[in-house]
Amino acid sequence: MKLVYSDQYDLNLGEHVFPSVKYKLTKEKLLRDGTARPEDFMEPAPATDADVALVHDRDYIHKLKTGTLSYVEILRLEIPYSPELIRAVWLSAGGSILAGREAIRDGVAANIGGGFHHAFPDHGEGFCVIHDVAIAIRRLQRDGAIGRAMTVDCDVHHGNGTAAIFAHDASVFTFSIHQLRNYPFPKPPSSLDIDLHDGVEDEEYLAELEHGLDKALAKFHPDLIFYLAGADPYREDQLGGLKLSLHGLELRDRMVFEKAHSKKIPVAVTFAGGYARRLEDTIRIHANTIRAGREFAS
Numbered sequence: 001m002k003l004v005y006s007d008q009y010d011l012n013l014g015e016h017v018f019p020s021v022k023y024k025l026t027k028e029k030l031l032r033d034g035t036a037r038p039e040d041f042m043e044p045a046p047a048t049d050a051d052v053a054l055v056h057d058r059d060y061i062h063k064l065k066t067g068t069l070s071y072v073e074i075l076r077l078e079i080p081y082s083p084e085l086i087r088a089v090w091l092s093a094g095g096s097i098l099a100g101r102e103a104i105r106d107g108v109a110a111n112i113g114g115g116f117h118h119a120f121p122d123h124g125e126g127f128c129v130i131h132d133v134a135i136a137i138r139r140l141q142r143d144g145a146i147g148r149a150m151t152v153d154c155d156v157h158h159g160n161g162t163a164a165i166f167a168h169d170a171s172v173f174t175f176s177i178h179q180l181r182n183y184p185f186p187k188p189p190s191s192l193d194i195d196l197h198d199g200v201e202d203e204e205y206l207a208e209l210e211h212g213l214d215k216a217l218a219k220f221h222p223d224l225i226f227y228l229a230g231a232d233p234y235r236e237d238q239l240g241g242l243k244l245s246l247h248g249l250e251l252r253d254r255m256v257f258e259k260a261h262s263k264k265i266p267v268a269v270t271f272a273g274g275y276a277r278r279l280e281d282t283i284r285i286h287a288n289t290i291r292a293g294r295e296f297a298s
């Protein structure tokens with residue numbers, strides 16, 4: 001199983017609730033635990049501006065590249081702007097494109113990053129600058145590598161950017177399972193949304209996920225699934241209000257891979273959010289996702 005990673009994925013945020021050092025720490029843990037070997041890792045090239053323009057407005061891209069976002073636009077991102085940030089998110093988008101290609105080849109692959117599902121064509125918000133997964137889908141479609149794609153978004157927050165970007169695109173099915181009473185507001189409709197109440201635990205979550213996946217995959221057969229494996233449905237998360245255990249999150253990952261595998265659909269993993277009180281829990285959740293995915297890779 002190929003794992004796409006760059007040391008420059010770090011978003012250069014300083015002290016911030018988004019621990020972007022998690023990418024590096026997850027890579028190190030995967031190597032330390034023997035889940036991955038050094039040769040499993042691939043270095044991405046940054047997405048090209050033409051790739052990014054498959055999703056984002058030219059004007060927004062120009063502002064990002066020239067550092068001319070307004071004060072309000074930067075506030076909405078909720079992370080500090082820097083040239084390193086722009087470098088990181090262009091690389092992350094390139095990483096998701098590469099992970100998609102590798103998934104098509106091996107059944108499963110992962111970007112040790114990405115999942116920036118709150119980015120819209122004309123603005124970023126909620127720590128998400130550009131939408132790496134949407135860019136990857138559009139690029140892989142343009143290359144003829146895939147026709148139809150599905151996003152399976154298990155981050156605790158609704159995938160508002162994903163829903164908006166693909167609202168009128170019948171070639172992409174967007175599925176989001178998330179906490180209802182949490183950011184973002186409003187939540188533009190995905191192809192299928194599962195709104196969970198506060199405090200949902202493992203058993204109910206897994207039943208809802210299974211129901212949703214079965215429903216989505218009965219309606220739509222994609223050539224590739226992008227799995228946004230957010231670590232923030234965890235009960236110790238600072239920005240989430242669900243109560244999944246570490247084991248419940250492992251069962252969640254396994255369910256996504258199993259359902260896709262049973263229909264011979266490749267899965268490209270991206271990490272999305274994760275704000276556990278203890279950083280090592282976030283790292284463990286992401287590493288567990290990779291370990292589960294490995295069992296389904298050829």
Ligand SMILES: [Zn+2]
Pocket residue numbers: 155156157230232272273274
């Ligand atoms: Zn999230």
